[in-house]
Amino acid sequence: MKIAIGQISHETNTFSSVPTTKSLFELWEWDYGDDIVARHKGVEDYVGGMIDRACELGIEVVPTFSAFANPSGTITRETYELLKQALIDGLQGAGEVDAICLALHGAGVAEGFDDLEGDLLQAVREFVGRDMPIVVTLDLHANVTERMVAYADVLLGVNFYPHTDSYDRGREAIDVAKQMVDGNLRPVMNLVRLPLMIPTSTTNLSPAKDVNEVCWGWEKRPDVVDCTLFHGFPHTDTPDVCVSVLTVTNDDSHLAQEASEDVANFVWQTREAFFPHTASPSEGIHLALQAEGRPIVINETSDNPGGGTPGDGTHLLRAMINEELTSACFGTIYDPEVARIAHESGVGTWIDVQLGGKTDSLHGEPLQIHAYVKTLSDGQFLQSSPMWRGKQVDLGKSARLVVGGIDVIVCSVCSQVFDEQIFLLHGIDVSEYKIVALKSSQHFRAAYESIAAEIITVDSPGLSSRQLSSFQYERITRPIYPLDDVTRRV
Numbered sequence: 001m002k003i004a005i006g007q008i009s010h011e012t013n014t015f016s017s018v019p020t021t022k023s024l025f026e027l028w029e030w031d032y033g034d035d036i037v038a039r040h041k042g043v044e045d046y047v048g049g050m051i052d053r054a055c056e057l058g059i060e061v062v063p064t065f066s067a068f069a070n071p072s073g074t075i076t077r078e079t080y081e082l083l084k085q086a087l088i089d090g091l092q093g094a095g096e097v098d099a100i101c102l103a104l105h106g107a108g109v110a111e112g113f114d115d116l117e118g119d120l121l122q123a124v125r126e127f128v129g130r131d132m133p134i135v136v137t138l139d140l141h142a143n144v145t146e147r148m149v150a151y152a153d154v155l156l157g158v159n160f161y162p163h164t165d166s167y168d169r170g171r172e173a174i175d176v177a178k179q180m181v182d183g184n185l186r187p188v189m190n191l192v193r194l195p196l197m198i199p200t201s202t203t204n205l206s207p208a209k210d211v212n213e214v215c216w217g218w219e220k221r222p223d224v225v226d227c228t229l230f231h232g233f234p235h236t237d238t239p240d241v242c243v244s245v246l247t248v249t250n251d252d253s254h255l256a257q258e259a260s261e262d263v264a265n266f267v268w269q270t271r272e273a274f275f276p277h278t279a280s281p282s283e284g285i286h287l288a289l290q291a292e293g294r295p296i297v298i299n300e301t302s303d304n305p306g307g308g309t310p311g312d313g314t315h316l317l318r319a320m321i322n323e324e325l326t327s328a329c330f331g332t333i334y335d336p337e338v339a340r341i342a343h344e345s346g347v348g349t350w351i352d353v354q355l356g357g358k359t360d361s362l363h364g365e366p367l368q369i370h371a372y373v374k375t376l377s378d379g380q381f382l383q384s385s386p387m388w389r390g391k392q393v394d395l396g397k398s399a400r401l402v403v404g405g406i407d408v409i410v411c412s413v414c415s416q417v418f419d420e421q422i423f424l425l426h427g428i429d430v431s432e433y434k435i436v437a438l439k440s441s442q443h444f445r446a447a448y449e450s451i452a453a454e455i456i457t458v459d460s461p462g463l464s465s466r467q468l469s470s471f472q473y474e475r476i477t478r479p480i481y482p483l484d485d486v487t488r489r490v
Helices: 022-028 034-040 046-057 077-094 116-128 146-151 166-181 208-219 253-269 281-290 315-322 336-345
Strands: 002-009 029-032 060-068 099-104 134-138 154-157 187-193 224-230 244-250 296-300 328-334 350-355 367-377 380-382 392-394 398-403 406-411 435-438 454-458
Touching (some): 002 046, 002 077, 046 060, 046 099, 046 166, 060 077, 077 116, 099 166, 154 244, 281 296
Parallel strands (some): 002 099
Antiparallel strands (some): 187 244
16 A cells, blocks of 8 residues: 655744745755655654554555745745645655545645635645545644535544644544545544634643543544544634534544534533633743742743744843843744854853844834853754654754843744753753743643643733734634624524
8 A cells, every 4th residue: 555645734824924935944844755754754743653654554655745834924825836836746756646644734824825725635636536535634723624624535633732642643644544545434524613713722721621522522432533623723814714623434424513513512612711811921920939849931922933923022031131030041032143143252252232023013122132142052953842752953053141140042043942952952951940931832831841840821912922802803704702792603
């Protein structure tokens, strides 16, 4: 058996002023053929799971094309056309295969293409024909559409946020594809879209944890292949944005509909619980200083590069400096200019620079700082987080600056913090600090929940703020909760 594999993954924040071009993809991943296997084999992500499971089952994988970019603004039309053509060309070069497994995101937006994945799947389906099994993995934040459902045979979503089950979904994609090829599975999908948006919600806490348990209850039924709550991606402005529930069964449309409706009703009844109070940076710092133990982790959810923000926001760091904190570290802030200056100046020197706040004013103004250059690095390390463990990371020229009593990690590539590796690279053991501040909404939890005495989330103006009413939506489908007073499902 031969299965073609590929990936095109981008979470698009349409409020971002940074257009997503081919060069941004190339910064992270733009691979063909065997280079895909070389990058992903042994890595606990979607494609890594596909490769490992196929190997275990004696299935030949035919790598086609794989592209990944860190979340950012709308993908340019030219870039999307290149992505789509590269995937089609890769499938053409694969020759005769028995099935196709693709790792997509579900919240991609390109110029002229609100539903990037729907358009991409239509193009693939038209190329390979109706009878070819197409199994797709999606991110939990996918804005799932009927078009995606129409052109794929099976859509599998991760259940966890942080996405520690990406590898498992990749393995499952191969299993499902094999069952289809062997004639043991005739998948039927049912999608329920809710008039609801929710902010980032970790899944080991209620209410998302409770919804997953309802989904898993349905998955215990013999003919239910998968039942997933898709949180959707609210930091974009297209008609497709919403929370949804998707159920896959083995040739039982009634069961699929029953499961999706049941989960959707539960989500709707508990919707208000998805909107807890979030502290401001100043409030978060005061709470951290009062908390016992160490480290106390403060995550700045509103400037999460994993949600398409610039990563150079200064609201939290400014508050830390104003509080004259000691035994505190901050990671990371995106500022290639300051990283370059630090490298040119050298370890052991002092520099006067304007740090951060250079993409826009929403995330805070630049900080005028007098900093000591403590350590320098190339920003390269292997990710150790349970999410995507083994991934090679390159954040470019990086520096550890000491500002008062705060160690600040400055990087040349915009990225959220997944684990402690970027700190260790610069000689920082986070367990020795009272306060560890970082830019991330939830993915950091996969590594930090086991080492943090407490985690405090703070929110401020930013493109991944939990305050959804702060965004100027113009194109989403209305009415939608919490922007509108929606009392019942429509």
